[in-house]
Amino acid sequence: MQPERFALALAGGGAKGIYQIGAWEALRDLGVPLCAAVGASIGSLNAAFVAQGDYEAALGMWQAITVEQCLNLPDDTEFKKPDVLSPKNLDVMVDIVRKRGLDTSPFRATIERVLDEAAVMGSEIDYGLVLYSLTDLETVEVWRESIHPGLLVDYIMGSTRYPGLKSVGFGGRTYLDGGFGDNLPVAMLRRRGYRNIIAVDIRGGDKPVESDNIRLAHIRNRLDLGGAFDLTPSSLETNRRLGRLDTLVTFGRIDGDYYYFARDEYRAMKRFYTYDLLLGLQQAAQILGLPRDRMLTCDTFIAALETARRQLYLDYEKRRTAMNVDSLISLLLKGRFRTLSTALEADPRMKLGLLLELLDRDQVGWFNIPMKLFGSERAAAEAIHTMDGRQMWHKPLQ
Helix, strand or coil: CCCCCEEEEECCCHHHHHHHHHHHHHHHHHCCCEEEEEEECHHHHHHHHHHHCCHHHHHHHHHHCCHHHCCECCCCCCCCCCECCCHHHHHHHHHHHHCCCEECHHHHHHHHHHCCHHHHHCCCCEEEEEEEECCCCEEEEEEHHHCCCCCHHHHHHHHCCCCCECCEEECCEEEECCHHHHCCCHHHHHHHCCCEEEEECCCCCCCCCCCCCCEEEEECCCCCCCCCCECCHHHHHHHHHHHHHHHHHHCCCEECCCCEEEHHHHHHHHHHHCHHHHHHHHHHHHHCCCCCCCEECHHHHHHHHHHHHHHHHHHHHHHHHHHCHHHHHHHHHCCCHHHHHHHHCCCHHHHHHHHHHHHHCCCHHHCCCCHHHHCHHHHHHHHHHHHHHHCCCCCCCC
8 A cells, every 4th residue: 555645735925935944854764754835935945855856955055055055145245143034133134135135156066966857847746936026016926837847946936036136027917925925835736636744834924724625734933043144054953953853743753842852752751850840950051051952862861951950040049139139029029011121131041040939039929920020930940949849850760
């Protein structure tokens, strides 16, 4: 009996698209057969690689990619942040965009070098992509049989044409990034008749995916994957690994929420710590900067978290006076939450340190702290406080 084949929907998200390469790697390792691939924005390029059947070419392009291979920037351009479209680079970008937009001819040259149009068009894997027509103000879904020979790269450039980039037009239409039409084209696959669908989501946030009358595997990360134009090699490699790990979680090979463990061990951890406590500990680990792009054991996770917790106490004590913590606590008692939020918004670690002090002094119960003020830091602080109180840091998992 032939195994069930799946259609792949790839979301847009710029540099975060390397997450989809990690997901594809895991699907290959798992032996999941694919029958179609569609994408919006950067997903349209990754879907073309899937149809081409050339994982090595896709990985090679992503691992070698630089800003210079995507954009033709003036020689004197200096960015304050590696994410080109970061708000901190706004003054630089506004000046460039005023000069008719960012020149993406290097990106086109890169695609033409690594993509084999004949292989994509003749593949056993169906291919499609999403664009948004500025001419007609409507979403345009295109399957490969509608793409005239020699125009595949034009369609991909149209689908990846983010605002601020130079205009892309052909066939009497001007196009904008396909993400403005449908940034995760599951519905496009459904209308084509596909019912087994894998959606690899890099949009960020907890956005729902319509799954009526289909079998849907939704691969995504619980946290934001970073800047859409951050091509820092370390960020790219982290996101590739996360894509692979999240796919293994989705297909039941490993387990975890913010971190990754063997399934049996994670099940034992939930019994030992309780799920809420374990989730809070993972949130604490994320705030404290423990790397997330690797498999862990319970012992290595707890030991690393305890070390990070001790370092937080040291850092918090050094900054406590400069932060004027006693005044912040007074603001809390008086209900002046807006001022406190402004004071703490820059450093989640210090928020966590303050909450741990309040818990240690048994002062949290004196007032009702709005959850939105501390968010995940509150759950993280309560988890660490519980571990301290139960003296569980060195207790073996049973």
